[in-house]
Amino acid sequence: MTFKLSLLKQQFSETPALLGTASLLFALIPISLAPSLTKLCQQEIGANAVVFHRSWIATVVFALWNGLEAFRYQQSDSQSIEQKPFTxxxxxxxxxxxxxxxxYLLLWAWSLSQTSVAKVALLSNLNSLFVALAGYLLFGRRFDHRFVIGLVIALGGAIAFELNKVQFANDQILGDALALLTAVFMATCMLLIERLRTRFSTATIMLWRCGVTTMFLLPVLPFLEDRLLPYSWTGWFFIIFQALFCQVLGQGLLAYSLSRISSGVVAVTLLLEPVLASIFAWFIFSEQVGLFDWATFAVVLAGIYLAQSSQSTVQITNEGS
Structure with missing residues (x-):
């Protein structure tokens, strides 16, 4: 009987990490498809306008989601932690x-106009390194050897994958610096979401994220883009689909995973995103993917497996919705 109880307790403790890993891996599909969909949208409007439309459409969806959750709590006897006043x-x-x-979305779009796509992908994906460093230096988080080895292997594979496509030029220093700053702000956003997940649900966090991003972009968008609205129904379809699939589903699942597994492991797993994005571009735009790319893909997967199977995976939280 004691053995059965200990086994059940072990399985229960592993469930949050398994749920977080499953949601994160599924989130990689819409997140990795976003660059290809953005490229399709850019046939009619610029990247900043695409981001703005993604944000406001997602804001409406998450506002409705929050309204339904509030109504559900009113009709039931359960007490939500979010009913307490915000501090x-x-x-x-x-x-x-x-x-x-x-x-980071503005910096990402700006960097694309100043340097190559490959270097933006390379430098912006260093956010995993910044997440791990911030967790160690600012929050006193300790990572076991398995996680550190996995981080180094996955990061090395991702860098090798992107370096194969990079062409260095002195006139692209500004774009390189913007891409590196993009990684810093991406890491900041991820760490803040991880901290907020102990108090707020996925819907609330994503409502604030998309809503604040919309208000942030609204005053500067006319100065950044000549055309703000697509001129065809096809253009609107790709924008709406991207908002629902990539922003609501993809980023929503990413935020959910941060309540189950640590931000360090999430950031390492996201190193798979540029590799998957290249594979999607191969299918959609017939962009070339060579043997070296597939080899680095395997290296990144091996590093992610080590990080995911380490003791640094589980994120303790008080709220699980």
Whole structure:
């Protein structure tokens, strides 16, 4: 009997990590498809306009989601932790999270106009390194050897994958710096979401993230783009599909996974995103994917497996929705 109880307890403790890993791996599909969909949208409008439309459409969806959740709690006897008043610190954290998300999206779009796509993918995906460093230096988080080895292997594979496509030029220094700043703000956003997940649901966090990003982009968008609206129904279809599939589903699942597994492991797993994005581009645009690309893909997978199977995976939280 004691053995059965201990086995059940072990299985219960492993469930959050399994749910987080499953949601994260599924989130990689819409997140990795986003660059290809953005490229299709850019036939009619610019990248910043695409981001703006993604944000406001997702804001409407998450506002409706929050309204339905509030109505459900009113009709039931259960008490939601979010019914407590927001503290000033929590409001500032929510605003900082949304602002960092809007900032990294702007920097990402700006860097694409100043340097190559390959270098943007290479430098912006260093966010996993910044997440691990911030967790260690600022929050005193400790990672076991298995996670560190997995991080090094996955990061090395991702860098090798992108370096195979990079052409270095002195006139692209500004774009390189913007791409590196993109990684810093992406890491900041991820760490803030992880902290907020102990108090707020996925729908609330994504409502604030998308809402603040929309308000952040609204005043500057006319200065960044000549055309703000697509001129065909096909253009609107790709924007709406991207908002629902990539922003609501993909980013929503990513936020959910941060309540189950640590931000360090999430960031390492996201190193798979540029590889999957290239595979999707291969299918959609017939972009070349060579033997070296497939080899680095296997290296990244091996590193992610080590990180995912380490003791640094589980994220303890008080809220699980």
């Amino acid at each position: 000033g610190q929590e409001v500032w954290l929510l605003l900082a999270m949304g602002t960092s998300a809007g900032t």
